[in-house]
Amino acid sequence: MSESLRYQKQSAFAEDEKEFLKLAKKLRDILKLEEKVKAGESLAQNQLEKVNSKETLLKEVTALAGKLPGDSDVLEKTQDITALLPATAVQGIERRRKQELERRQSREKKQEEERRAPVFMCRHDRPILGVCVSADGRYLFTCSKDGYLICWSLEEKLLKALYTFAGHTGAVFTLDVTSAPPLLISGSADGQVNFWEGDPARLKPLTVTSPKKTLEHGGRVRDQLDGVLPVLLKSWGFELGKHFLQRSIESSTPAMIAVWNASPAGEAEKLLEIKDLPGKANDLQWGGGGKLKLFSAHDNGYVGVWLAEAPGSLMKTIKLHNAAISSLTLSSDATTLVTASHDKTSKAVDVSQPATETLATFELNRPLNAVAVSKDFQPQKTGTVVLAGGKDARDVTRAKDMQEDEFEAKVIDSASGKILAAGTGHFGPVHGLLSLPRIGTAGAFATVSEDGCLKVHGLDGSLLHSDTLSPAEQRNACNACTASLRDYALCLVTACRERLGRLAQREMSYCCPRNI
Structure with missing residues (x-):
């Protein structure tokens, strides 16, 4: 329904109500005259004519009453007039009004369902919080505050959004994918762990898929998989904060670490639960050695070392920082955390020995949210460490000590501690880093940010993949589809959509409003 037509109907309803009230006033005048006649008073000729027009007015009022909208309260406000109408007419009017109201409510419900229905996302429209890579290295998976997960193809420089995973009702904080069989797992602010089909080859491109299974964990959920034991899921929640006060008040969820055994079908069994934590766990990593261990990062600057098997006892605490530890990663040989x-700051700790000696410290000029290391990383010897972060988004506008490179991911030489390169392009704090040793000539890393963008840089700082185009690439893309740059935002909803309909997703994604 067009806006003009909708407003015309609203105006017509208002006119009917006004006309009804005018006729109601005339009927009340007639009733007063009839009272005078009963009292023995004589009426003038024009007054008698008014009294004689009562039946005609009642017919007009009855007809108008049937035209009133279902949500109109005019009849309720003029019950003295409604009482004059024939009972059968009133019953018919009420029946029609009820039917109209039910139809209207049904339309509104359907519109609301359509508005809330999952849609295919060509990219995220809110901050991206996590990223992981498929076992074959051909696809990236991301999760976002928009509640969706997206699978991206690394086939071309412009990342293609192939599949949308919809099923969470809150921000999705983290995700991971197993190797064989592929199982994608995500954790959200809605307190759920969702299990999804993790093999893109088994999904239809450009579609929305639902979870295979859902696990009610409680609290905000973050999860990570063990690369050696691909069906072992570890997730952790923490006490709900001020953004979720209503649930925190009703049923507070304490900080905890839970280890689950998950089958390829998404069936999960809780193996152990650790509740004796100093606070929420910001990140977790598996640890090897003689016994399977867990490393947890906390706001008090400590790393906890836990036995990952029952009873899940605390083996050691390591004081490393003077502020919250936001992220953990392990070297490829699992000896360095x-x-x-x-x-x-970032610190490299030897976790192969009980002394847990700090082997190296790296420092930047901004709060750090994420860390990744190259495959050949050895503290003070070989390889590189990648660090990224930036001031919290809510502090950016009023911060006086913002750096020009605040949101760049820095590639640091492990041996010298010098910055070798930087991954640029984000305009918000970086929330996640992922090492991609099989991409590029010497390896690469992916970054996800508050700006809602996903980028892949080589360790030399070169941009290898991105979900957005540069201004020059936007112009070239627009020329390719014969539209002007000014018309970009209309491409998907006007004639350009027809031209793009037969093109690949790459061309279609050129016209996303984010690229304008």
């Missing part, structure tokens, strides 16, 4: 902290 590397941290990222809001105190602007």
Whole structure:
């Protein structure tokens, strides 16, 4: 229904109500005259004519009453007039009004369902919080505050959004994917762990898919998979904060670490639960050695070392930072744990020995949210460490000490500690880093940010993949589809949509409003 037509109907309803009220006033005048006649008073000729027009007015009022909208309260406000109408007419009017109201409510419900229905996302429209890679290295998966997960193809420089995973009702904080069989797992603010089909070859491109299974975890959920034991899921929740006060008040969820055994079909069994934590766990990593361990990162600057098997006892605490530890990663040989902290430093710790000696410290000029290391990383010897972060989005506009490179991901030489390169392009704090050793000539890394963008840089700083186009690429793309740059935002809803309909998703994504 067009806007003009909708407003015309609203105006017509208002006129009917006004006309009804005018006729009601005339009927009340007639009733007063009839009272005078009963009292023995004589009426003038014009007054008698008014009294004689009562039946005609009642017919007009009855007809108008049938035209009133279902949500009109005019009849309720003029019950003295409604009482004059024939009972059968009133019953018919009420029946029609009820039917109209039910139809209207049904339309509104359907519109609301359509508005809330999952849609295919050509890219995220809110901050991206996590990223992982498929076992074959051909696809990236991301999760976002918009509640969706997206699978991306790395086939071309412009990342193609192939599949949308919809099923969470809150921000999706984290995700991971197993190798064989592929199982995608996500954790959200809605307190759920969802299990999805993780093999893109088994999904239809450009579609929305639903979870295979859902696990009610409680609290905000973050999860990570063990690369050696691909069906072992570890997730953790923490006490709901001020953004979820109503649920926190009703049923507070304490900080905890839970280890689950998950089957390829998404069936999960809780193996152990650790509740004796110093606070929420910001990140977790599996640890090897003689016994399977867990490393947890906390706001008090400590790393906890836990036995990952029952009873899940605390083996050691390591004080490393003066502010919250936001992220953890392990070297490829699992002997070195590397941290990222809001105190602007990163530390490499030897976790192969009980002494857990700090082997190296790396420092930048901004709070650190994420860390990744190259495949050949050895502290103070070989390889590189990648660090990224930036001030919290809510502090950016009023911060006086913002750096020009605040949101760049820095590639640091492990041996010298010098910055070798930077991954640029984000205009918000970086929330996640992922090492991609099989991409590029010497390896690469993916970054996800508050700006809602996903980028892949080589360790030399070159941009290898991105979900957005540069201004020059936008112009070239627009010329390719014969539209002007000014018409970009209309491409998907006007004639250009027909031209793009037969093109690949790459061309279609050129016209997303984010690229304008």
